[in-house]
Amino acid sequence: MTSASRTLLLRHRPALNRQVSRLPIYIGVTIIAVLVLYPFVFMLSTALRESTILRFSPWDLVPSDVTLANFHRLFSDTSMLNWLGNSMFVATTTALLKVGIDSLAGYAFARLQFKFKELIFLLLIAAMMVPPAVTIVPRFLLLRDIGLINTPWALILPHLSYPLGVFLMRQAMATIPYELEEAAKLDGCSVFTIYWRIVLPLVAPALAVVVITTFMYQWVDLLWPVVAITNDGLKTVTVGISSMKAEQSRADWGLIMAANTCAMIPIGMLFVFCQRYFMTGMTSGSLK
Amino acid sequence: MSAIDIRGLGKHYAGTDVLRQVDLTIDEGEFIVLVGPSGCGKSTLLRIIAGLEDISEGELYIGGLLSNAVKARARNVAMVFQSYALYPHMTVEENIGFALKVAGLSKAERHRRVRDVARSLGLENLLQRKPKALSGGQRQRVAIGRAIVRHPKVFLMDEPLSNLDAKLRVEMRAEMRALHSRLGVTTVYVTHDQVEALTLGTRVAVLRPIGESGNTNVQQFATPTELFERPHNVFVAGFMGSPPMNILLARLVRRGGALEISMGDIVIALPQAMQSQALADAAGRADGYIVIGVRPADIGVAPPGGVAFNTRITDMEMLGDHSSVSFSARTPAVPFDFDFTAKDVYTSLLGGSSLTKISARLEGRLRLRANDEVSLAIDPARIYFFDAQTGLALGNP
Amino acid sequence: MNVLSAARRSGKAHLGLREALLSNAVAYLFLAPALLFFVVFQAGPLITTIVLSFYEGGILSGFSYSGFDNYLTLWSDREFYQTIKFTLLYFVIIVPSVLAVSLAMAVLLNDKFIRGKNFFKAAIFFPSLAPMVTLSTLWLFMIFPNVGLINMLLAVVNVREVEWLSSPLMATLTIVLVELWRGVGFYMVIFLAGLVAIPEELYEAAELDGAGPIRQFWSITLPQLRPTITFCLIMAVIFNFQLFDAVYMITGGGPGGSTESIAWYIFSNAFKYDQLGLASATSTLLLLAVMSITAVLLKVLPSDR
Numbered sequence: 001m002t003s004a005s006r007t008l009l010l011r012h013r014p015a016l017n018r019q020v021s022r023l024p025i026y027i028g029v030t031i032i033a034v035l036v037l038y039p040f041v042f043m044l045s046t047a048l049r050e051s052t053i054l055r056f057s058p059w060d061l062v063p064s065d066v067t068l069a070n071f072h073r074l075f076s077d078t079s080m081l082n083w084l085g086n087s088m089f090v091a092t093t094t095a096l097l098k099v100g101i102d103s104l105a106g107y108a109f110a111r112l113q114f115k116f117k118e119l120i121f122l123l124l125i126a127a128m129m130v131p132p133a134v135t136i137v138p139r140f141l142l143l144r145d146i147g148l149i150n151t152p153w154a155l156i157l158p159h160l161s162y163p164l165g166v167f168l169m170r171q172a173m174a175t176i177p178y179e180l181e182e183a184a185k186l187d188g189c190s191v192f193t194i195y196w197r198i199v200l201p202l203v204a205p206a207l208a209v210v211v212i213t214t215f216m217y218q219w220v221d222l223l224w225p226v227v228a229i230t231n232d233g234l235k236t237v238t239v240g241i242s243s244m245k246a247e248q249s250r251a252d253w254g255l256i257m258a259a260n261t262c263a264m265i266p267i268g269m270l271f272v273f274c275q276r277y278f279m280t281g282m283t284s285g286s287l288k
Numbered sequence: 289m290s291a292i293d294i295r296g297l298g299k300h301y302a303g304t305d306v307l308r309q310v311d312l313t314i315d316e317g318e319f320i321v322l323v324g325p326s327g328c329g330k331s332t333l334l335r336i337i338a339g340l341e342d343i344s345e346g347e348l349y350i351g352g353l354l355s356n357a358v359k360a361r362a363r364n365v366a367m368v369f370q371s372y373a374l375y376p377h378m379t380v381e382e383n384i385g386f387a388l389k390v391a392g393l394s395k396a397e398r399h400r401r402v403r404d405v406a407r408s409l410g411l412e413n414l415l416q417r418k419p420k421a422l423s424g425g426q427r428q429r430v431a432i433g434r435a436i437v438r439h440p441k442v443f444l445m446d447e448p449l450s451n452l453d454a455k456l457r458v459e460m461r462a463e464m465r466a467l468h469s470r471l472g473v474t475t476v477y478v479t480h481d482q483v484e485a486l487t488l489g490t491r492v493a494v495l496r497p498i499g500e501s502g503n504t505n506v507q508q509f510a511t512p513t514e515l516f517e518r519p520h521n522v523f524v525a526g527f528m529g530s531p532p533m534n535i536l537l538a539r540l541v542r543r544g545g546a547l548e549i550s551m552g553d554i555v556i557a558l559p560q561a562m563q564s565q566a567l568a569d570a571a572g573r574a575d576g577y578i579v580i581g582v583r584p585a586d587i588g589v590a591p592p593g594g595v596a597f598n599t600r601i602t603d604m605e606m607l608g609d610h611s612s613v614s615f616s617a618r619t620p621a622v623p624f625d626f627d628f629t630a631k632d633v634y635t636s637l638l639g640g641s642s643l644t645k646i647s648a649r650l651e652g653r654l655r656l657r658a659n660d661e662v663s664l665a666i667d668p669a670r671i672y673f674f675d676a677q678t679g680l681a682l683g684n685p
Numbered sequence: 686m687n688v689l690s691a692a693r694r695s696g697k698a699h700l701g702l703r704e705a706l707l708s709n710a711v712a713y714l715f716l717a718p719a720l721l722f723f724v725v726f727q728a729g730p731l732i733t734t735i736v737l738s739f740y741e742g743g744i745l746s747g748f749s750y751s752g753f754d755n756y757l758t759l760w761s762d763r764e765f766y767q768t769i770k771f772t773l774l775y776f777v778i779i780v781p782s783v784l785a786v787s788l789a790m791a792v793l794l795n796d797k798f799i800r801g802k803n804f805f806k807a808a809i810f811f812p813s814l815a816p817m818v819t820l821s822t823l824w825l826f827m828i829f830p831n832v833g834l835i836n837m838l839l840a841v842v843n844v845r846e847v848e849w850l851s852s853p854l855m856a857t858l859t860i861v862l863v864e865l866w867r868g869v870g871f872y873m874v875i876f877l878a879g880l881v882a883i884p885e886e887l888y889e890a891a892e893l894d895g896a897g898p899i900r901q902f903w904s905i906t907l908p909q910l911r912p913t914i915t916f917c918l919i920m921a922v923i924f925n926f927q928l929f930d931a932v933y934m935i936t937g938g939g940p941g942g943s944t945e946s947i948a949w950y951i952f953s954n955a956f957k958y959d960q961l962g963l964a965s966a967t968s969t970l971l972l973l974a975v976m977s978i979t980a981v982l983l984k985v986l987p988s989d990r
């Protein structure tokens with residue numbers, strides 16, 4: 001039998017057989033998926049049970065006595081509500097400001113002619129590689145001098161300087177046919193009107209990518225908020241949780257898991273509703 | 289006052305000339321067609337009129353006003369793009385009304401005008417659709433609607449029919465004519481299809497890519513009839529007309545007192561009335577050579593006793609009520625886009641192949657086959673003559 | 686009409702210098718906000734970092750010019766030496782493992798006959814969106830003495846309790862495992878996007894040539910995926926130089942300073958010990974390291990297929 005006819009036979013094997021031959025793959029990825037997700041389930045389960053029960057079986061995932069006691073304590077004994085509010089404000093404001101700023105700049109790079117375009121673009125690319133820790137000291141000194149340390153703006157403003165969104169916008173806008181913009185020009189539009197009424201609506205998915213990734217980044221960031229915010233009432237969720245001393249042996253696991261559950265709620269929602277946007281956001285960097 | 293006046297216009301991109309010394313005067317209400325082979329600068333010229341490209345040299349007047357530096361959006365011209373360029377995120381209604389919205393018209397006024405236009409184009413039922421949900425012909429209509437709703441001074445169209453299938457194209461041609469006679473707006477229309485040019489234009493400008501030494505792109509700017517009957521040079525003669533004119537290098541020979549055209553083995557005597565001095569002089573300057581053009585339809589089966597020549601058919605296509613027949617002449621062909629500005633032009637033609645395929649359109653249902661001997665005739669009065677050194681017409685019929 | 690006659694009055698035949706300036710001005714208006722933030726929060730601080738690296742002191746003690754003293758201090762600092770050692774060890778483990786595991790998951794899930802692919806993809810991707818704070822907390826919980834899941838599992842197979850955070854190697858491994866948990870899904874999604882772009886015909890041709898799945902992986906998948914691998918490698922280098930959260934949450938740099946990442950070292954010098962000059966010198970070195978490694982990677986690894 002030639003290899004070609006063997007392949008044909010292979011291809012026409014019944015679907016069931018094909019699935020059976022992939023059993024090892026199914027088993028492998030299922031184990032990985034379970035391992036990866038298990039801690040989150042555990043978190044939820046611990047958050048929802050009486051925190052006095054410390055010793056329990058790892059198989060016992062569904063608490064028999066579901067209670068919101070941990071959340072009650074969380075909201076009354078800690079500043080969790082404040083932290084959630086702060087994080088929400090910081091992440092939302094940053095995302096909205098950033099999408100405006102980046103789409104304007106992205107349009108300039110995609111469509112307008114100006115001096116030093118290539119040079120400025122190159123600088124932005126280079127800046128993407130710089131770890132935030134490199135500039136942390138001057139950033140702190142600057143914001144302290146203008147009195148913004150210990151305000152939400154200390155978290156919002158620096159983030160507006162990260163150039164990734166500019167690239168995403170430029171890339172999305174470069175795919176719009178020139179003729180659409182020319183038609184708009186003849187319809188009487190100024191450059192800004194073209195940007196506002198033609199280009200922005202057409203890159204709506206990319207705008208969503210910038211909004212969502214910015215929101216996520218701000219929501220999970222730790223290093224800079226730890227430096228810039230020391231006032232307990234102004235902390236973000238991550239900083240707040242990090243101060244809950246999980247490494248101590250007398251840790252209040254119920255409370256800690258409830259806090260982490262709160263931190264995961266917006267992420268879980270974005271994940272369920274907007275998953276494709278992060279995936280495009282990530283992959284558009286890798287494929288030209 | 290002319291609607292558009294173009295004077296000495298030139299356009300170059302980083303060293304290469306695309307347009308040179310273009311002069312066109314377009315009157316109010318005309319339907320002007322710019323036609324020419326690919327890359328001859330038709331789109332560039334149209335986009336310059338629209339204000340989408342800036343001008344390298346020369347002047348552009350729209351409605352009598354120097355408009356070189358006027359922004360596209362202030363020119364009050366409308367354009368239909370080849371790809372239609374409909375805004376994908378807007379409905380048909382919003383697409384058509386967009387210019388009015390930008391101009392700040394009230395909602396009621398916009399609504400009224402969009403409805404009027406939609407009715408005239410048969411788009412009433414599609415107003416709430418997005419462009420993606422339209423057929424090619426419907427998109428085309430929306431693009432036209434978007435242009436006419438503004439009552440612009442000038443319509444510009446860049447190959448608007450080229451994305452449609454053949455049947456729809458013929459229908460839309462008729463609609464374009466009707467639209468133009470109804471609205472009377474000055475129109476500049478770009479196409480590379482000479483049938484469209486002849487059937488739509490009140491006047492047609494034939495453009496040619498600017499060569500190393502060409503003076504201007506515009507080869508002739510005239511009515512379709514004039515272009516067809518009195519082409520200004522070999523390029524226009526060869527480009528306009530379908531099937532294209534046979535153009536070949538021939539010799540003008542004097543036999544006895546009379547002039548004859550000799551195309552290798554085919555010889556045609558010129559009647560007395562056509563033996564002009566100009567013809568003889570032109571041939572005299574070019575060692576007796578002359579370029580002649582014969583349209584396929586002007587070759588016929590020889591009537592008994594006429595001026596005829598015998599030839600052997602090399603190929604034949606039966607096309608219903610007529611046949612397209614090919615035969616050969618022992619003389620070099622002249623490509624329609626031959627560069628006559630070079631030196632010793634006809635000698636370079638002589639260097640090439642000396643066998644030319646001539647096609648003829650024979651009326652009636654002929655029972656001919658390849659390799660048959662036939663007797664054909666050319667009406668001497670329908671022969672076009674061109675100077676073999678310059679390619680320019682010599683007092684044509 | 687007004688605009689037209691105005692243009693005629695200005696008598697200009699060509700778009701000239703004024704228009705060129707004007708179009709520059711429009712472009713810079715669009716760029717202005719982004720440039721402003723870029724200069725104030727990226728370019729400016731970057732230069733300041735380099736300048737500050739030549740100064741000694743901090744907020745409380747004040748700054749004084751000290752030449753290369755900070756760099757000399759680093760050179761002889763045992764803690765900095767430990768930081769470098771940890772960083773190297775961490776890189777050697779995390780970069781290959783996170784890329785290999787994510788590539789393997791991507792190849793498995795790219796099989797077109799796998800059902801429920803989207804579920805598996807989403808599940809494995811999920812942790813990369815979670816805050817590192819949460820991942821670290823959950824991980825601490827997993828390895829918690831006695832009650833933690835991992836130790837319970839180990840007890841089932843009769844391995845005695847592992848002291849996860851008491852030895853430098855185990856502490857490093859703990860951090861690596863958390864980062865792996867977070868990272869695999871991220872790179873897997875990028876690899877999957879790269880895999881989808883490989884033309885199906887290549888595999889069909891190879892199959893007709895009698896190449897099995899493993900042969901196909903080595904001679905088609907890997908070469909075709911080269912640009913994606915390069916991209917992921919560079920991302921992994923840049924990301925892992927930023928390692929901070931897991932150290933902050935899990936080990937606090939311990940035991941005995943054996944898990945201090947560079948970012949942690951900068952952070953603790955700057956904001957615990959008020960050694961802003963020294964921290965800036967470290968930042969400058971970090972910058973040089975990232976830039977040169979990226980440059981070398983870009984040079985060595987061809988990014989085209």
Ligand SMILES: Nc1ncnc2c1ncn2[C@@H]1O[C@H](COP(=O)(O)OP(=O)(O)OP(=O)(O)O)[C@@H](O)[C@H]1O
Pocket residue numbers: 301306325326327328329330331332333480
């Ligand atoms: N931006 C540009 N830069 C350089 N050359 C250009 C540019 N735009 C057009 N050209 C050149 O100008 C010439 C004329 O182009 P144009 O688009 O006007 O041709 P056209 O007559 O419309 O052809 P077609 O029938 O193919 O559309 C072409 O040779 C083209 O290569």
Ligand SMILES: [Mg+2]
Pocket residue numbers: 330331332446
């Ligand atoms: Mg064109």
